[in-house]
Amino acid sequence: MQIETSNWSGDGSFTEALIESLKEHGSMVYLRVEDAPATHADTGYQFISNEVFVAFASTERVETIHWFGFWPRRRRILEKEMSLNSLEQHLANVSTIGPCDYADEGMLQYLRTERIVPPYQTRGYKLVELVRIYEVEAPKSDKSSR
Incomplete structure:
Protein backbone atom coordinates (compact mmCIF):
# COMPACT_ATOMS: atom_id res chain seq x y z
CA MET A 1 0.00 0.00 0.00
CA GLN A 2 1.24 3.49 -0.87
CA ILE A 3 0.81 5.94 2.04
CA GLU A 4 1.22 9.70 1.61
CA THR A 5 1.21 11.95 4.67
CA SER A 6 3.31 14.88 3.42
CA ASN A 7 0.39 17.36 3.64
CA TRP A 8 -0.65 16.27 7.13
CA SER A 9 0.66 17.94 10.29
CA GLY A 10 0.19 14.76 12.35
CA ASP A 11 -2.46 16.32 14.60
CA GLY A 12 -5.39 14.26 15.77
CA SER A 13 -5.27 11.09 17.84
CA PHE A 14 -8.47 9.77 16.26
CA THR A 15 -6.98 10.29 12.78
CA GLU A 16 -3.90 8.32 13.85
CA ALA A 17 -6.08 5.45 15.11
CA LEU A 18 -8.07 5.54 11.88
CA ILE A 19 -4.92 5.41 9.74
CA GLU A 20 -3.57 2.45 11.72
CA SER A 21 -6.85 0.62 11.23
CA LEU A 22 -6.81 1.35 7.49
CA LYS A 23 -3.19 0.18 7.19
CA GLU A 24 -4.14 -3.22 8.59
CA HIS A 25 -6.89 -3.66 6.02
CA GLY A 26 -5.55 -5.44 2.95
CA SER A 27 -7.89 -4.24 0.21
CA MET A 28 -6.46 -0.72 -0.17
CA VAL A 29 -3.66 0.27 -2.52
CA TYR A 30 -3.40 3.99 -1.73
CA LEU A 31 -3.92 6.14 1.37
CA ARG A 32 -3.40 9.92 1.53
CA VAL A 33 -3.97 12.11 4.60
CA GLU A 34 -4.18 15.91 4.46
CA ASP A 35 -5.02 18.77 6.78
CA ALA A 36 -8.28 20.39 5.72
CA PRO A 37 -8.37 24.19 5.47
CA ALA A 38 -11.03 24.33 8.20
CA THR A 39 -8.51 23.58 10.98
CA HIS A 40 -8.73 26.35 13.58
CA ALA A 41 -7.65 27.03 17.17
CA ASP A 42 -8.87 29.66 19.59
CA THR A 43 -9.07 30.12 23.34
CA GLY A 44 -11.04 27.31 24.85
CA TYR A 45 -11.17 25.03 21.82
CA GLN A 46 -9.16 23.53 19.01
CA PHE A 47 -10.84 22.33 15.82
CA ILE A 48 -8.85 19.81 13.78
CA SER A 49 -10.13 18.81 10.37
CA ASN A 50 -8.39 16.07 8.39
CA GLU A 51 -9.22 14.47 5.06
CA TRP A 67 -21.98 -6.98 -31.04
CA PHE A 68 -25.19 -7.03 -33.02
CA GLY A 69 -25.89 -10.45 -31.54
CA PHE A 70 -23.18 -12.39 -33.41
CA TRP A 71 -19.76 -10.64 -33.46
CA PRO A 72 -17.86 -11.82 -30.40
CA ARG A 73 -15.78 -9.24 -28.62
CA ARG A 74 -13.86 -9.34 -25.36
CA ARG A 75 -13.77 -6.49 -22.91
CA ARG A 76 -11.91 -6.02 -19.65
CA ILE A 77 -13.81 -5.04 -16.55
CA LEU A 78 -12.22 -3.75 -13.34
CA GLU A 79 -14.09 -4.69 -10.19
CA LYS A 80 -13.17 -3.06 -6.88
CA GLU A 81 -12.58 -5.40 -3.98
CA MET A 82 -14.22 -2.97 -1.56
CA SER A 83 -16.47 0.09 -1.53
CA LEU A 84 -17.04 2.93 0.92
CA ASN A 85 -20.13 1.11 2.23
CA SER A 86 -18.14 -2.01 3.06
CA LEU A 87 -15.37 0.15 4.57
CA GLU A 88 -17.99 1.82 6.75
CA GLN A 89 -19.16 -1.59 8.00
CA HIS A 90 -15.58 -2.70 8.63
CA LEU A 91 -14.69 0.44 10.62
CA ALA A 92 -17.91 0.20 12.64
CA ASN A 93 -16.70 -3.18 13.92
CA VAL A 94 -13.31 -1.81 15.02
CA SER A 95 -13.50 -0.99 18.75
CA THR A 96 -11.26 2.11 18.59
CA ILE A 97 -13.16 3.64 15.63
CA GLY A 98 -16.86 2.74 15.83
CA PRO A 99 -19.69 3.79 13.52
CA CYS A 100 -19.38 6.96 11.46
CA ASP A 101 -21.47 10.04 12.21
CA TYR A 102 -22.44 10.68 8.60
CA ALA A 103 -22.16 8.64 5.42
CA ASP A 104 -23.24 9.06 1.83
CA GLU A 105 -22.15 7.47 -1.44
CA GLY A 106 -18.98 9.57 -1.71
CA MET A 107 -17.84 10.22 1.86
CA LEU A 108 -17.64 8.94 5.44
CA GLN A 109 -17.45 11.50 8.24
CA TYR A 110 -16.36 11.08 11.86
CA LEU A 111 -16.64 13.78 14.53
CA ARG A 112 -14.96 13.25 17.90
CA THR A 113 -14.70 15.61 20.85
CA GLU A 114 -12.72 15.43 24.05
CA ARG A 115 -11.86 17.74 26.90
CA ILE A 116 -8.11 18.28 27.39
CA VAL A 117 -6.84 19.57 30.73
CA PRO A 118 -3.07 20.11 30.62
CA PRO A 119 -1.18 19.63 33.89
CA TYR A 120 -0.65 22.68 36.12
CA GLN A 121 -3.36 24.70 34.42
CA THR A 122 -6.77 25.58 35.74
CA ARG A 123 -8.54 25.76 32.40
CA GLY A 124 -8.48 23.15 29.71
CA TYR A 125 -9.75 23.29 26.18
CA LYS A 126 -12.12 21.30 24.05
CA LEU A 127 -10.62 19.36 21.15
CA VAL A 128 -12.97 18.77 18.22
CA GLU A 129 -11.68 16.45 15.51
CA LEU A 130 -13.44 16.05 12.18
CA VAL A 131 -12.23 13.35 9.78
CA ARG A 132 -13.66 12.82 6.31
CA ILE A 133 -12.87 9.77 4.18
CA TYR A 134 -13.17 9.99 0.39
CA GLU A 135 -12.67 7.37 -2.30
CA VAL A 136 -10.26 8.29 -5.10
CA GLU A 137 -8.61 6.53 -8.01
CA ALA A 138 -5.16 5.14 -7.31
CA PRO A 139 -2.39 7.25 -8.85
CA LYS A 140 -0.70 5.73 -11.87
CA SER A 141 2.70 4.24 -11.21
CA ASP A 142 5.79 5.50 -13.04
CA LYS A 143 6.18 2.18 -14.84
CA SER A 144 2.80 2.42 -16.55
CA SER A 145 3.41 5.95 -17.87
CA ARG A 146 6.58 5.03 -19.75
Missing part, protein backbone atom coordinates in the same frame (compact mmCIF):
# COMPACT_ATOMS: atom_id res chain seq x y z
CA VAL A 52 -8.35 10.87 4.22
CA PHE A 53 -8.34 9.68 0.61
CA VAL A 54 -8.38 5.93 -0.08
CA ALA A 55 -8.15 3.87 -3.27
CA PHE A 56 -9.27 0.27 -3.20
CA ALA A 57 -7.60 -2.64 -4.94
CA SER A 58 -9.36 -3.93 -8.02
CA THR A 59 -9.34 -7.16 -9.95
CA GLU A 60 -9.62 -7.42 -13.70
CA ARG A 61 -11.84 -9.92 -15.46
CA VAL A 62 -12.45 -10.52 -19.14
CA GLU A 63 -16.02 -10.75 -20.39
CA THR A 64 -17.16 -11.85 -23.84
CA ILE A 65 -19.94 -9.81 -25.42
CA HIS A 66 -21.57 -10.03 -28.83
Whole structure:
Protein backbone atom coordinates (compact mmCIF):
# COMPACT_ATOMS: atom_id res chain seq x y z
CA MET A 1 0.00 0.00 0.00
CA GLN A 2 1.24 3.49 -0.87
CA ILE A 3 0.81 5.94 2.04
CA GLU A 4 1.22 9.70 1.61
CA THR A 5 1.21 11.95 4.67
CA SER A 6 3.31 14.88 3.42
CA ASN A 7 0.39 17.36 3.64
CA TRP A 8 -0.65 16.27 7.13
CA SER A 9 0.66 17.94 10.29
CA GLY A 10 0.19 14.76 12.35
CA ASP A 11 -2.46 16.32 14.60
CA GLY A 12 -5.39 14.26 15.77
CA SER A 13 -5.27 11.09 17.84
CA PHE A 14 -8.47 9.77 16.26
CA THR A 15 -6.98 10.29 12.78
CA GLU A 16 -3.90 8.32 13.85
CA ALA A 17 -6.08 5.45 15.11
CA LEU A 18 -8.07 5.54 11.88
CA ILE A 19 -4.92 5.41 9.74
CA GLU A 20 -3.57 2.45 11.72
CA SER A 21 -6.85 0.62 11.23
CA LEU A 22 -6.81 1.35 7.49
CA LYS A 23 -3.19 0.18 7.19
CA GLU A 24 -4.14 -3.22 8.59
CA HIS A 25 -6.89 -3.66 6.02
CA GLY A 26 -5.55 -5.44 2.95
CA SER A 27 -7.89 -4.24 0.21
CA MET A 28 -6.46 -0.72 -0.17
CA VAL A 29 -3.66 0.27 -2.52
CA TYR A 30 -3.40 3.99 -1.73
CA LEU A 31 -3.92 6.14 1.37
CA ARG A 32 -3.40 9.92 1.53
CA VAL A 33 -3.97 12.11 4.60
CA GLU A 34 -4.18 15.91 4.46
CA ASP A 35 -5.02 18.77 6.78
CA ALA A 36 -8.28 20.39 5.72
CA PRO A 37 -8.37 24.19 5.47
CA ALA A 38 -11.03 24.33 8.20
CA THR A 39 -8.51 23.58 10.98
CA HIS A 40 -8.73 26.35 13.58
CA ALA A 41 -7.65 27.03 17.17
CA ASP A 42 -8.87 29.66 19.59
CA THR A 43 -9.07 30.12 23.34
CA GLY A 44 -11.04 27.31 24.85
CA TYR A 45 -11.17 25.03 21.82
CA GLN A 46 -9.16 23.53 19.01
CA PHE A 47 -10.84 22.33 15.82
CA ILE A 48 -8.85 19.81 13.78
CA SER A 49 -10.13 18.81 10.37
CA ASN A 50 -8.39 16.07 8.39
CA GLU A 51 -9.22 14.47 5.06
CA VAL A 52 -8.35 10.87 4.22
CA PHE A 53 -8.34 9.68 0.61
CA VAL A 54 -8.38 5.93 -0.08
CA ALA A 55 -8.15 3.87 -3.27
CA PHE A 56 -9.27 0.27 -3.20
CA ALA A 57 -7.60 -2.64 -4.94
CA SER A 58 -9.36 -3.93 -8.02
CA THR A 59 -9.34 -7.16 -9.95
CA GLU A 60 -9.62 -7.42 -13.70
CA ARG A 61 -11.84 -9.92 -15.46
CA VAL A 62 -12.45 -10.52 -19.14
CA GLU A 63 -16.02 -10.75 -20.39
CA THR A 64 -17.16 -11.85 -23.84
CA ILE A 65 -19.94 -9.81 -25.42
CA HIS A 66 -21.57 -10.03 -28.83
CA TRP A 67 -21.98 -6.98 -31.04
CA PHE A 68 -25.19 -7.03 -33.02
CA GLY A 69 -25.89 -10.45 -31.54
CA PHE A 70 -23.18 -12.39 -33.41
CA TRP A 71 -19.76 -10.64 -33.46
CA PRO A 72 -17.86 -11.82 -30.40
CA ARG A 73 -15.78 -9.24 -28.62
CA ARG A 74 -13.86 -9.34 -25.36
CA ARG A 75 -13.77 -6.49 -22.91
CA ARG A 76 -11.91 -6.02 -19.65
CA ILE A 77 -13.81 -5.04 -16.55
CA LEU A 78 -12.22 -3.75 -13.34
CA GLU A 79 -14.09 -4.69 -10.19
CA LYS A 80 -13.17 -3.06 -6.88
CA GLU A 81 -12.58 -5.40 -3.98
CA MET A 82 -14.22 -2.97 -1.56
CA SER A 83 -16.47 0.09 -1.53
CA LEU A 84 -17.04 2.93 0.92
CA ASN A 85 -20.13 1.11 2.23
CA SER A 86 -18.14 -2.01 3.06
CA LEU A 87 -15.37 0.15 4.57
CA GLU A 88 -17.99 1.82 6.75
CA GLN A 89 -19.16 -1.59 8.00
CA HIS A 90 -15.58 -2.70 8.63
CA LEU A 91 -14.69 0.44 10.62
CA ALA A 92 -17.91 0.20 12.64
CA ASN A 93 -16.70 -3.18 13.92
CA VAL A 94 -13.31 -1.81 15.02
CA SER A 95 -13.50 -0.99 18.75
CA THR A 96 -11.26 2.11 18.59
CA ILE A 97 -13.16 3.64 15.63
CA GLY A 98 -16.86 2.74 15.83
CA PRO A 99 -19.69 3.79 13.52
CA CYS A 100 -19.38 6.96 11.46
CA ASP A 101 -21.47 10.04 12.21
CA TYR A 102 -22.44 10.68 8.60
CA ALA A 103 -22.16 8.64 5.42
CA ASP A 104 -23.24 9.06 1.83
CA GLU A 105 -22.15 7.47 -1.44
CA GLY A 106 -18.98 9.57 -1.71
CA MET A 107 -17.84 10.22 1.86
CA LEU A 108 -17.64 8.94 5.44
CA GLN A 109 -17.45 11.50 8.24
CA TYR A 110 -16.36 11.08 11.86
CA LEU A 111 -16.64 13.78 14.53
CA ARG A 112 -14.96 13.25 17.90
CA THR A 113 -14.70 15.61 20.85
CA GLU A 114 -12.72 15.43 24.05
CA ARG A 115 -11.86 17.74 26.90
CA ILE A 116 -8.11 18.28 27.39
CA VAL A 117 -6.84 19.57 30.73
CA PRO A 118 -3.07 20.11 30.62
CA PRO A 119 -1.18 19.63 33.89
CA TYR A 120 -0.65 22.68 36.12
CA GLN A 121 -3.36 24.70 34.42
CA THR A 122 -6.77 25.58 35.74
CA ARG A 123 -8.54 25.76 32.40
CA GLY A 124 -8.48 23.15 29.71
CA TYR A 125 -9.75 23.29 26.18
CA LYS A 126 -12.12 21.30 24.05
CA LEU A 127 -10.62 19.36 21.15
CA VAL A 128 -12.97 18.77 18.22
CA GLU A 129 -11.68 16.45 15.51
CA LEU A 130 -13.44 16.05 12.18
CA VAL A 131 -12.23 13.35 9.78
CA ARG A 132 -13.66 12.82 6.31
CA ILE A 133 -12.87 9.77 4.18
CA TYR A 134 -13.17 9.99 0.39
CA GLU A 135 -12.67 7.37 -2.30
CA VAL A 136 -10.26 8.29 -5.10
CA GLU A 137 -8.61 6.53 -8.01
CA ALA A 138 -5.16 5.14 -7.31
CA PRO A 139 -2.39 7.25 -8.85
CA LYS A 140 -0.70 5.73 -11.87
CA SER A 141 2.70 4.24 -11.21
CA ASP A 142 5.79 5.50 -13.04
CA LYS A 143 6.18 2.18 -14.84
CA SER A 144 2.80 2.42 -16.55
CA SER A 145 3.41 5.95 -17.87
CA ARG A 146 6.58 5.03 -19.75
